[in-house]
Amino acid sequence: MGLEEEAGGSAKILPPTEQELSAELDTKLQKYLRGEGADLEALKDKKLKGQLFVREKLYGNSAKAAAKFEKWLMPSEGGYLEAEGVEKTWRIKQDQLTREVDILSSRNQYDIVLKDLGPYTLDFTPSGRYMATAGRKGHVAIVDMKSMELIREMQVKETVRDIVFLHNESFFAVAQKKYPYIYNRDGIELHCLKEHGAVSRLQFLKNHFLLASINKFGQLRYQDVTTGEMIGNFRTGLGRTETMQINPYNGVVAVGHSAGTVSMWKPTSAAPLVKMLCHHGPISALAFHPNGHLMASCGREKKIKIWDLRKFEVVQTIPGHHAKTLDFSQKGLLAAGTGSYAQVLGDFSGTQNYSRYMGHSIAKGYQIGKVSFRPYEDVLVMGHSMGWSSILIPGSGEPNFDTWVANPFETSEQRREKEIHSLLDKLPPETIMLDPSKIGTLRPYKKREKPTKEEIEAEKEAAVESVKDIALKKKTKGRNKTSKRVMKRKVLIDKAKKPFLEKQMLEEGKVAGKKRNLGEETELPASLKRFVRKKAAV
């Protein structure tokens, strides 16, 4: 309509260089538009059409403004690594990078060796500022990554299988031998979550404040950490589970089973949303892309498969990797940890074709347990059997953070305010669904069909049953005769059946009428006409 004409007109006037700029703006615009506009031509209601036209125009303007101001609001463009000449990016080693990069960044490359306390697993806060690490033998530590300062370190004296931060760095949950425990930032034990039992993996949904846990038998539990209520307790029924991962796009929990299936769960239903057969062997690792459409899964048969979650189809199969852990970075790079080698794959052509980007091998004999990209930084941290290591992966982190979403330079006052605001915006567990943009849309119009015979029968039975449950008043003074009670009950049951029988009679009457009509059309032969009974004269 009017908008299109305007765009066409301006395209003629602009000089060629400005046309390129506007093309660039268009790609940025697509990011902010959040999908296609509504089809207004199909509407017949003029008032609604006018109102929607105004609204669509407003959306367009706000998206254009956001795209235009990106230039000033988000000055930095992120990291990159370009190979010159013959060299390939995947052959570049970390010490080569150290020479090229500034001192502050080279401080992010280190190895921390803690020999006796078992394979280390780690978790980051959403801002990437704090890291929680836990060794299998009970060593738990919270580290401030900016200043490399150890905030708190403790020994829980039990086997620790997993550790997660809750909504901020003040609280973290540790999956210990018998139960998961919640600790304060100072190491004070706040809660012992007895209902969960011995869990093997923990995950935290930060928008919903739900702590999800899974044990080796495949029992999935959701607990609300603000009220302490257990929201869901489901038996997956698909066998032994090794992996659990949250899809940050829609809050769905994906569990990988030993039969090669991945099932996706939401806290409000006992049946899984999706069950996909991914691999021939047990699933060893799962990871989700931040845009919510891609999932990477690795099976024991040494293949990494990239799935498109909208169509549930394989986009790419990468052979030759038996990755025990997978992670996607904010910019879409995939890290796979196999043995003592970490491989980083990137999709550079934009067509979801992942190819080798970088690699790093740590000392031989160290087994990588978990790889995790640090949010908003170009850093990959690997937890292995002898401690943890950190390496630089240029181009993996989001360069521009939003203060109100995740702030690596958060002060304590900002942290407190954010906690309150996120509690006010806490989502109810019903909002977890495969397609989160369905909220606020119309349910598709379904034409109601006539109930089938079985349905009518079922309704009749249900009505009779409900009538039978009614308790009749027991009369006194000799009026409570058994025969009378039985008659009364019979009358009630007949009354309940009456509407169904009437409907049935109507239907039969219609059918009989149709039959009669058909009958009347066929004429009797002349010789038999005298035997036709004539209607008696009144």
Added chain:
Amino acid sequence: MKVKVISRSTDEFTRERSQDLQRVFRNFDPKLRPQEKAVEYVRALNAAKLEKIFARPFIGAMDGHIDAISCMAKNPNFLKGIFSGSMDGDIRLWDIASRKTVCQFPGHQGAVRGLTASTDGSTLISCGTDCTCCLINVLSFPSCHADCACLHIQANAVYVGKNAYWAVDHQWGGDLFATTGARVEIWNHNRSQPVNTFEWGTDTVISVRFNPGEPNLLATSASDRSIALYDLRMSTPARKLIMQTRTNSIAWNPMEPLNFTAANEDCSCYSYDARKLDEAKCVHKDHVSAVMDIDYSPTGREFVTGSYDRTVRIFPYNGGHSREIYHTKRMQRVFCVKFSSDASYIISGSDDTNLRLWKAKASEQMGVLLPREQKKHEYQEAVKNRYKHLPEVKRIVRHRHLPRPIYKAKELRRTVIDAEKKKEERRKAHSTPGSIVTESVRKRRIIREVE
């Protein structure tokens, strides 16, 4: 090889001194905000609930008259004052801020039927059933302070006519005013006899309003159920529209001066385009008894109506149903309503001798707001409007407590209307298609248009 790695220096991202504001960085990328629709929905729900918590529209009552209030007038130059006239002839000027009487004017022997102020705010004109029309100079008294002593002022001029007067209105930007009673009479401030007279039919003309955009155009309603438009430049009346029931009051839309809304006896208000009177632009239905008075907001986007059923309702200018209803146990039949000139307050005058002051937006925070507060309010309003069609939010936004008689009356009306509709449908179904034609609601109550 070319390498660049993200490295943020603390100085660039934190503040220099403790007196500075904290630095804020923004990235509006939707990727950083998963499940934004669900978050917006939760915020809409919370906004709806908070709105209901803060909804306290009644500010206060202005007590002083000893008989029912029949009419009110706004002073166009003075925001804080309102004139009111009662059925015993008493005219008062009120200070809205302190809710006290500033001045008491001598008034009339009988009921005061009409009050109006001239456009420059210097003269107050009142007319009553004692066949007199008073002109009072209102610039001479001191500015309105909350004083117990009410000044009594003498009238500047009293003009006597032949019949009782029913309504008065002043021309916008001119110095003519119109009184109605047996006929429509146009007066000048200085003449003691009307300059011009219009007569169409023999019935009393009960209300009059001058058009804000076209100063020579005026609309009147008469007790023969008609609405007539007059042009002062012509010597004859321009157009007449006859409806099925009587119109009690008319108000022109100040922002779209060609449209006016008529408050009718059949519990609805009809909005018309003055150029095309054969069909109503919009029918506003929600009252359960006759609508007595109507006034537009200066924004032209909504209007307030007062009705015989003891409620005051606020309607959008193009919507069929009211967005708000105000009622109190003590407020009896509402005879006049006025929207304040800053579109923030509503003043209603009723049968129980009180003028009541209400907020136009029930949960609005009055007073000076910080820009942050203002932005927050705007955001909450916008997010609530985006999700107000969803069942949970709709239930909270729509909820209004109705007094029992109104609730019952509404149900009764609903039953009656549904029954009539069903009958009509059945008649249609059992007759030849096309023989029975349903008239649209906008035309149904109009009998005919006369030139």
